[in-house]
Amino acid sequence: MVATDEELVARSMAGDAESFNQLVLRWERPIHALAYRVIGRDEDARDVAQETFLRAFRALPGFKGQAKFSSWLYRIALNLCRDWIRRKKRTPIVDMPEDVDFIEMAADHGPVESIEDLVARNEMSRMVADGMKLLPDEQRTAIVLKEYHGLTFQEIADLQGCPLSTVKTRLYQGLSVLRKHLESQGVTSFASGRSS
Amino acid sequence: MSLIFTCDDKATLVAYLYDEVDAQDRQRVDEHLQHCAACAGEVAALSRVRTELTQWAPPEAELGFTIIRRDALHKQAAPPPATVLRPAQWWNTAPVRAQAVAAILVLAVSAAIANVQVKSGPDGFVVSTGWMTPAPATTPAAPLVATGGNGEAWQPALIALEQQLREEIRANRETGVVRAASRSQADYATLRRIRELLEASESRQKGELALRVTQLARDMNIQRRADLLRVEQAIGHTGVEIAKQRQTVNYLIRASATPRQ
Numbered sequence: 132m133v134a135t136d137e138e139l140v141a142r143s144m145a146g147d148a149e150s151f152n153q154l155v156l157r158w159e160r161p162i163h164a165l166a167y168r169v170i171g172r173d174e175d176a177r178d179v180a181q182e183t184f185l186r187a188f189r190a191l192p193g194f195k196g197q198a199k200f201s202s203w204l205y206r207i208a209l210n211l212c213r214d215w216i217r218r219k220k221r222t223p224i225v226d227m228p229e230d231v232d233f234i235e236m237a238a239d240h241g242p243v244e245s246i247e248d249l250v251a252r253n254e255m256s257r258m259v260a261d262g263m264k265l266l267p268d269e270q271r272t273a274i275v276l277k278e279y280h281g282l283t284f285q286e287i288a289d290l291q292g293c294p295l296s297t298v299k300t301r302l303y304q305g306l307s308v309l310r311k312h313l314e315s316q317g318v319t320s321f322a323s324g325r326s327s
Numbered sequence: 328m329s330l331i332f333t334c335d336d337k338a339t340l341v342a343y344l345y346d347e348v349d350a351q352d353r354q355r356v357d358e359h360l361q362h363c364a365a366c367a368g369e370v371a372a373l374s375r376v377r378t379e380l381t382q383w384a385p386p387e388a389e390l391g392f393t394i395i396r397r398d399a400l401h402k403q404a405a406p407p408p409a410t411v412l413r414p415a416q417w418w419n420t421a422p423v424r425a426q427a428v429a430a431i432l433v434l435a436v437s438a439a440i441a442n443v444q445v446k447s448g449p450d451g452f453v454v455s456t457g458w459m460t461p462a463p464a465t466t467p468a469a470p471l472v473a474t475g476g477n478g479e480a481w482q483p484a485l486i487a488l489e490q491q492l493r494e495e496i497r498a499n500r501e502t503g504v505v506r507a508a509s510r511s512q513a514d515y516a517t518l519r520r521i522r523e524l525l526e527a528s529e530s531r532q533k534g535e536l537a538l539r540v541t542q543l544a545r546d547m548n549i550q551r552r553a554d555l556l557r558v559e560q561a562i563g564h565t566g567v568e569i570a571k572q573r574q575t576v577n578y579l580i581r582a583s584a585t586p587r588q
């Protein structure tokens with residue numbers, strides 16, 4: 132039977148480092164993905180993810196369990212992302228990874244998806260990434276937490292330290308900017324679907 | 328809260344979009360969308376934006392972070408010593424004994440590259456490096472057995488002198504005559520020949536020794552340059568790995584210095 136986060140946290144607090152390693156294994160990819168989408172650089176996202184778990188391990192004795200372990204991790208990661216953005220003092224650049232080979236990726240995805248479809252999908256990914264780059268940090272973070280991590284409005288509000296209505300406003304404004312950006316890029320589904 | 332949804336109620340529209348509304352609000356929005364083409368179009372467009380957002384995936388990353396406690400190494404440290412490492416970097420997880428073995432292997436390979444040879448002989452240990460044929464450490468019997476053209480004339484003369492001395496000694500023993508104070512003319516001639524032979528021998532030895540020393544110095548200089556080049560190449564190959572290790576160490580130092588959350 133798979134142990135819950137709470138059980139693993141309890142064992143970790145009792146001194147079982149291996150239990151914490153299971154938590155790391157469970158959450159390292161979501162945390163890395165969160166950091167990557169917020170700050171936009173793979174290598175820095177790795178560092179943020181690593182630092183997140185390091186800080187979490189150190190702060191574990193102070194974790195009282197009022198929030199979910201994942202929410203606690205998200206908070207640490209977002210604080211680190213905010214520090215990173217502040218330290219860099221530049222607009223986060225969301226790039227496709229430098230070593231992505233579309234043709235190689237096409238081969239990896241098998242015969243279900245044609246190369247043309249895959250290239251188009253990656254082109255869309257790039258356009259989405261470019262659109263996310265246009266958003267203010269708060270809007271981008273709210274969309275990332277909502278779209279890719281499935282947090283509720285209230286959880287996002289808690290993480291961002293703002294009212295629930297502000298979260299909804301950020302989401303609406305962010306999605307509207309992305310919509311305009313994708314329309315400007317000539318995405319056909321938007322051009323043809325506006326009247327529906 | 329109003330019972331009628333209005334077009335400017337974007338908060339409720341977003342909640343509807345993400346299906347985080349109660350049944351009452353859902354019904355209000357549904358009724359509004361049936362006769363408001365603008366809001367219906369906006370909901371459809373934002374839904375497609377959400378669909379397109381799913382296309383944006385982070386790169387596949389080999390993470391594998393692992394907490395490694397080092398209590399045994401840092402018992403005196405007050406805070407719980409821990410770090411997060413990436414096990415893909417094997418040198419981070421290899422035990423100290425394995426690292427020591429690896430270091431010995433590196434030294435052995437370096438010695439093999441430099442072709443370090445240690446030989447023991449009657450003249451003691453001789454250490455040589457490089458792949459060139461080393462100059463002989465010693466030149467056995469060279470001072471005693473000359474190989475040049477003068478040496479061939481010098482050797483029979485020495486033998487003849489030895490035989491002459493032996494015969495004179497034997498004759499003195501037979502006659503019982505001891506000539507201690509005065510020396511005959513023949514004795515002076517013999518001593519002069521000995522002195523000349525010794526001087527010739529010393530002169531040859533000095534010349535050969537100077538030649539050997541010069542050759543040895545030249546060979547050592549050439550070999551030293553070749554060895555330095557090989558060592559530089561060997562270090563160059565491991566430079567990247569060393570740089571990676573240095574980066575990791577720097578990060579660990581930085582991480583351990585980070586204050587608690």
